[in-house]
Amino acid sequence: MLGPDGHVRTWNAGAEQIKGYAADDVLGEHVSTFYTDSDREAGVPQANLAAAADEGSIEDEGWRVRADGSRFWATVTLTAIRDDDGDLRGYAKVTRDMTDRREREREVRRDRDLLDRDLEKYQNRYRTLVEHFPNGAVALVDQDLRYITFGGAPEGETDVTRGDLEGAPLRDALPREIAEVVVPRYEAALDGEMSEFEDTIDDRVYQFHFIPVRDDDGNVFAAIGMSQDITEQKERERKLEESEYRxxxxxxxxxxxxxxxxxxxxxxxxxxxxxxxxxxxxxxxxxxxxxxxxxxxxxxxxxxxxxxxxxxxxxxxxxxxxxxxxxxxxxxxxxxxxxxxxxxxxxxxxVTERKNRERELDRQREQLAALNDLNAVVRSITDEVIARSTREEIEQVVCEHLAAAESYLFAWIGDVDVASQTVTMRAEAGVEGYLDGITISADPDDDRSKGPTGRAILEREIQTTQDIRADTRHDPWRSHIEEYGFRSSAAIPIVHEDTVYGVLNVYAERPNAFEGQERAVISQLGEVVGHAIAATERKRALMSDEVVELQFRIRDVFGALDVGVPTTGTITLDHTVPIEDDEYLVYGSATPDAVDSVRALVEALPHWLGVTFRTDRGKPKFELRLSEPPVLSTVASLGGSVENVVIEDGDYRMTLHVAPGSDVRNLIDAVQSAYPDAELLKHRQITRHDDTAERVRQVLTTDLTDRQRATLEAAYHAGFFEWPRDASGEAVAESLDIASATFHQHLRKAQQRVFRSLLSTSEST
Known part of the structure; x- marks a missing residue:
């Protein structure tokens, strides 16, 4: 709708679709906005308004272009609107899409050409069209209002056939009440006027269309009348209107x-x-x-x-x-x-929040199941590795148990090749060839050490990947690893007493597998496996006749350690006992002139926590407490032992034993890192003779007196050494018919001689 000045007052959805402007963008604009530049320059918009005001209404038709670029055949009507006094109130501009109707007219014109040349051929072709007219009837009539052809669904519902109608006058073929409605419309169509309307006949609603049929010169030579039963459609529209309200x-x-x-x-x-x-x-x-x-x-x-x-x-x-x-x-x-x-x-x-809660619950259930599975795996691994006698067996058992768990895909263990500083595989289960074609470095200056495995070794902390697809640390190997189908992984350093034995890698198909409790539990495997390997190495070192002996010397150790004490006398460290929290008890002796030197070392060295002296047969003995000593922890982790340490006149000598095959280079580095002035004097493999059993037999058969042996045997068999005791010392003394004090005196001497034979150091050759 336009105002009398030609400005837009209303703008419907159809106009928006055609022109591409929303109502808010055009209300108040002059109608000339929507004409072409050439039309505006020629004054067409104003001329059209003036013509509509003079004639009441003007009409035009032709091709138009929608906002989306598509073309359509439009009939445009511009009508002046006046009030009762004849004053101009505005204009109604209506654009109708007549593309389909024009297409139908074009098809009818083609058929008319055919009719002119061969009416029978034209009728046959038109019959094909009318036979498929849906839910209604279609008829073509000539200028004499006679049926040319007829078809559609209603033919099958009546006794009238196409043969009965073709050539018959329209007025004779139709019931009078219907003829009175449609004949004037056919006549108007033959005069070139299209029309459409709805009417109710016998309680059915029909929609009628009447279209003139023109030849190529534009002359009307026939008319098409179409009717469709739209009763159901109207009923649907009624129901839809009710539904809209409902x-x-x-x-x-x-x-x-x-x-x-x-x-x-x-x-x-x-x-x-x-x-x-x-x-x-x-x-x-x-x-x-x-x-x-x-x-x-x-x-x-x-x-x-x-x-x-x-x-x-x-x-x-x-x-x-x-x-x-x-x-x-x-x-x-x-x-x-x-x-x-x-x-x-x-x-x-x-339902985003609900789905997120459901996903979180599913994830928690999955994690709980995985955690239960993992706890069972850790328990089984702990039980298994204790029974294994070699490091290789321990590592293989760990990988196999993890790969067999429902929560994980595969696992492998690797350690560092000292020469190349790259990771080599020692054991695997669940996958073959994972490391083929890729290199993982332990060199901090190498980009290939930035992945989880390299970082776990260098930082000695578990490294997890919660989603490999988003973790850039895997980029150097992404093309290789994507074929293995895992989403998350954990690299767990295998560490014991500051020694890194390697790294355990575990992989899961699910994302975010290694977080929370699951991460905490699986990280413990590094300690469990490390402890088992260390215990195996210690056992191998103790049972092996062959050992590697390392001997170091530090000249003027007091000067090297910046301890201002006399350098006279001799200090020996004879035996080391590990306790807990990386602390050790060291038992040794000193000549009288070296006692002050021991005390000075306790004051000067932070890991020498305290010393207690006692006298044994006139010779000063001491018990020394150490915390995190830089060498002892490395020796212990390799299953080795400190055979002896002697400080004599200021020079320090230390002899270490480790099993063949141990990481001797690591031990040498640890000693020289802690004591830069330490010289390696000996590095050799020796055979040691263990005569412990022979010495125990000699003590029991020769060194003990008859009374001491009888006291020891009676105490053992009476249950004196059980806890709680089956018999007290007084009861055993009474059975031997000796005084209680005498029983304890004999027992103490017998125990001393037996333990000396067990714990004294065997000779080496």
């Missing part, structure tokens, strides 16, 4: 979602809901449009089958991930009182 309250207040009612053309009749605001869209953008108008190809592909199913009476429910939200959809049929489906309803709700 469902409007639901639509307006649908919580946390969107709801829309659609017809058989998938056109949205009503729409609303709170979720529209979240997507910054108005329901008005939906109402009146079809599914195809504003939906993407992916959305159409998803929704169309469900919409069609609802119109067929099925109910559908499904979920969609959209714009970082999870939407739950329901598409349901809408039925009338008789149960007939006449529309569909689509409802969606934002």
């Amino acid at each position: 469902y409007q309250t639901l639509v307006d207040n649908f919580p946390n979602g969107i709801v829309a009612l659609f017809d058989e053309d998938f056109r949205y009749l009503i729409a609303g809901g709170e979720l529209y605001e979240a997507f910054d869209v108005s329901p008005d953008d939906t109402i009146g449009n079809t599914l195809y108008d504003r939906s993407t190809a992916e959305e159409i592909e998803l929704l169309e089958p469900h919409y069609r199913a609802a119109l067929n009476g099925d109910t559908r429910s499904f979920e969609v991930e959209y714009a970082d939200r999870t939407l739950q959809f329901w598409v349901v049929p809408v039925t009338d009182e008789s149960g007939e489906v006449f529309a569909g309803m689509a409802m969606s709700q934002d």
